[in-house]
Amino acid sequence: MTEYDDRQIGDALKRSFPPVHTELERDLWPEVLRKLDDRTVRVSFRVPWYDWALVGLSTAMFLAFPRLILVFVYHL
Numbered sequence: 809m810t811e812y813d814d815r816q817i818g819d820a821l822k823r824s825f826p827p828v829h830t831e832l833e834r835d836l837w838p839e840v841l842r843k844l845d846d847r848t849v850r851v852s853f854r855v856p857w858y859d860w861a862l863v864g865l866s867t868a869m870f871l872a873f874p875r876l877i878l879v880f881v882y883h884l
Contacts, residue, residue: 870877 870880
């Protein structure tokens with residue numbers, strides 16, 4: 809490709825894309841604060857059954873094989 813072709817491609821790209829505005833039209837911080845205030849916090853303490861099964865299995869394995877605690881801590 810020649811320099812002329814590069815210039816044509818650049819000009820075509822400039823014509824096809826709208827100019828980018830770098831200045832904000834308004835302050836966005838009050839809107840962010842309003843959205844944070846409107847958001848409701850939902851806390852759910854319901855734990856699925858498979859989490860309890862995993863805790864029980866882990867406890868049984870640690871009681872049966874105490875050295876697994878060291879392996880588990882090492883991999884954390």
